[in-house]
Amino acid sequence: MSEPILQVSDLKTSFSVKRSGRKYSLKAVDGVSLSLSAGEVLGIVGESGCGKTTVGRSIVRLVQPDGGAIRFKGADVLAASGSALRDMRLNLRMVFQDPYASLNPRRSIGDSVAEAGDINKVFKNRADRATRIAETLTAVGLEPSFAARYPHELSGGQRQRAGIARAILPAPAVIIADEPVSALDVSVQAQVLNLMMDLRERLGLSMLFISHDIGVIGQISDRVAVMYMGRVVELSDARGIVDRSAHPYTRALMAAVPKPDPSQRIAGAIETGEPPSQLNRPVGCAYAARCPLVSDRCRVEVPELRPIAPDNRLAACHNL
Amino acid sequence: MLSVRDLTVSIGSDAAPVDIVSGVSFDIGKGEILGLVGESGCGKSMTSLAVMGLLPQPGPRIRDGRIDLVGADVTTLQPWQRVEAGHGCIAMIFQEPMTSLNPVRRIGDQIAEAVRVHDGISGAPAWARAQELLELVRIPDAALQLSAYPHQLSGGQRQRIMIAIALACRPQVLIADEPTTALDVTIQIQILGLLRDLCNRLDMSILFITHDMGVIAQLADRVAVMYGGRIVETADVGALFREPRHHYTRGLMDCMPARNLGARRLPTISGQAPRPGAIRTGCVFAPRCAAVQDLCLVNTPPRLVLGKGHEALCAFPLQAGRAL
Structure with a gap:
């Protein structure tokens, strides 16, 4: 495999929260290591509060990590500042979940799409700027005339296309897409997923694709990292996660996804528990309380990611 | 249990009404779960x-149509009139329980309030009934949680509380409008399991509304697909x-990522x-339909009966899942 374009090592990000007068540290991301190769799509899947969004936001430094290292093409992202950070951010772009909240309602689509280019002075003149905007809108399947429109019009689906257009002008090396299709209806979701797969091929993009939807993740990703309570619990190629998941949490997650197959109907009550409080993390493995394989060791020692037979995928479990 | 005939809901003036629901009919039998599936804005x-x-x-x-609840016409009755007339045996739960619950009242009080309205009891007996309802929705430590x-x-627990409040009226019909859409999948499956369990144990009928074909497949007995x-x-x-016999149903199933794992492109509905009222002649789905014919743009499609209890609103339905 080629040199990773983006390398995240032992990333830790926490937030301080106040509850009934006491300050707590909420460890949103607690030691995550990932690498993204050029041209690869790495999916991050997990349920709400697992830290997947914080990983994405830490990489572009929308939130400041407490520890760990992030390297983009070998350069230290966390140490960058000023023009070096701006250059880096031009190559690490984000697509957000709710395009209505992430597009400025008072700016035209064209201005929003060109914003990164304007700030970094990449356009030769006004005509060049207009041409590049039109090309980019066409590339995401919008008419060039949309440049003059506003988000509310x-x-x-169109707004999310505009959100993607904004992330590819000028073309970045990496796109970090945080739940980019979760707010869309299923028929529109398929259109936007197809667009992202096309752009990836055409522009040779690498992508970190964050979603709670294992179906979407399995569709678009080459490799998938499964997160639970701030840590990666399993990392494998997409097929390995979807068809042959190893970690007990991944298996529970896969089993809970409603399959469009009436022969697998729900017959009665299912009680599989809920995740523990973020502010009061259990010692040892965070999944222990819900895990069917739990042993005494799980309640004492946090399992590290390690290769598991037969395919040497990575999983964080003492009992595999 | 519940029978809806030609229900038409309109906005705008009486002179120029815009129908957002037009001619909807369905029946739900005792202990049956009817899944109503469709995308946002379908009505x-x-x-x-x-x-x-x-x-x-x-x-x-409601501009037209009739709603019968356990044999009584309730079309024009306000909710309080229904309760007074003894037709209060219907309840509803919503997508976001936090916006339906009162944040400054203990959940025991909120459940007891519903018990008071429907059973006419208050104080300790109402509180005891509230605990019983919490146990019914499988909240651990029900007695303690009443004061939370x-x-x-x-x-997930908040949605269980909403279900407990809904059960206070001993409903024969429960309407669940996207009750699991805001929940994680491992929590969603527990709520779906609970609803199926209650349906079995209380012989209750459920109208389950969702956009998710997967949820429909796992929970519903019968399905109504809604569009425009x-x-x-x-x-x-x-x-x-x-x-599936309607092209829209087929399209919805095809574009689910779970069905197309590893495919380089997903099938889409173009x-x-x-918008409501935008299409006034012909079939509402015609502009997006892959098998559209000239007739579809002009004529209102017929409701064809294609098998026992199987109907499609289409002049050219799919045959064995494929276009004729």
Whole structure:
């Protein structure tokens, strides 16, 4: 495999929260290591509060990590500042979940799409700027005339196309897409996923694709990292996660996804517990309380990611 | 249990009404779960609010049709009139329990309030009934949790509380409008399991509204697919997934990522859903339909009966899942 374009090592990000007068540290991301190769799509999947969004936001430094290292093409992202950080951010771009909240309602689509280019002075002149905006809108399947429109005039699917256009002008090396299709209806979701797969091929993008939806993740990703309570619990190629998941949490997650197959109907009550409080993390493995394989060791020692037979995928479990 | 005939809900003036639900008919039998599935704006929530008598006022109104609840016509009755007339045996739960619960009252009080309205008891007996209802929805330590406030509970537990409040009226029909959409999948499956369990144990009927075909497949007995304010296909769940007859139903199933793992491209339905009232002649789905014919743009499609309890609103239905 080629040299990773983005390398995240032992990333830790926490937030301080106040509850009934006491300050707590909420460890949103607690020692995550990932690498993204050029041209690869790495999916991060997990349920709400697992830290997947914080990983994405830490990489572009929208939130400041407490520890660990992030390297983009070998350069230290966390140490960058000023123009070096701006250059880096031009190559590490984000697509957000809710395009209505992430597009400025008072700016035209064209201005929003060109914003990164304007700030970094990449356009030769006004005509060049207009041409590049038109090309980019066409590339995401919008008419060039959309440049003059405003977000409220667009449908949800069109807005998300505009959100993607904004992330590819000028073309970045890496896109970090945080739940980019979760707010869309299923028929529109398929259109936007197809667009992202096309762009990846055409522009040779690498992508960190963050979603709670294992179906979407399995569709678009080459490799998938499964997160639970701030840590990666399993990392494998997409097929390995979807068809042959190893970690007991991944298996529970896969089993809970409603399959469009009436022969696998729910017959009665299912009680599989809920995740523990973020502010009061258990000692040892965070999944222990819900895990069918739990042993005494799980309640004492945090399992590290390690290769598991037969395919040497990575999983963090003492009992595999 | 519940029978809806030609329900039409409109906005705008009487002179120029715009139908957001038009000619919707369905029946739910005792102990049956009917899944109403469709994308945003298709009219599924408006249908359920009309059935509950909860249409926002002023605003949309029932222009035509009839709603029968356990044999009584409740079409024009306000919710309190229904309770007074003894037709209060219907309840509803919503997508986001936090916005339905009062944040400054203990959940025991909120459940007891519903018990007081429907059973006419208060004080300790109402509180005891509240605990019974919490146990019914499988909240651990029910006696303790009665004194909790909504913010102290997780999203899944809050939805269980909403279900407990809904059960206070001993409903024969429960309307569940996207009750698991805001929940994680491992929590969602527990709520779905609970609803199935209650349906079995209490012999209750459920109208389950969702956009998720997967949820429909796992929970519903019968399915109604809604598009552009109309029910475009109705069938038993097995028949619908084995042999969808309407092109929209087929399209919805095809574009689910779970069905296409590893495919380089997903099948899509081109375009986007029409605004209410935008299409006045022909079939509402015609502009997006892959098998559209000239006739579809002009003639209102017929409701064809294609098998036992299987109907499709289409002049050229799919044959064995494929276009004729």
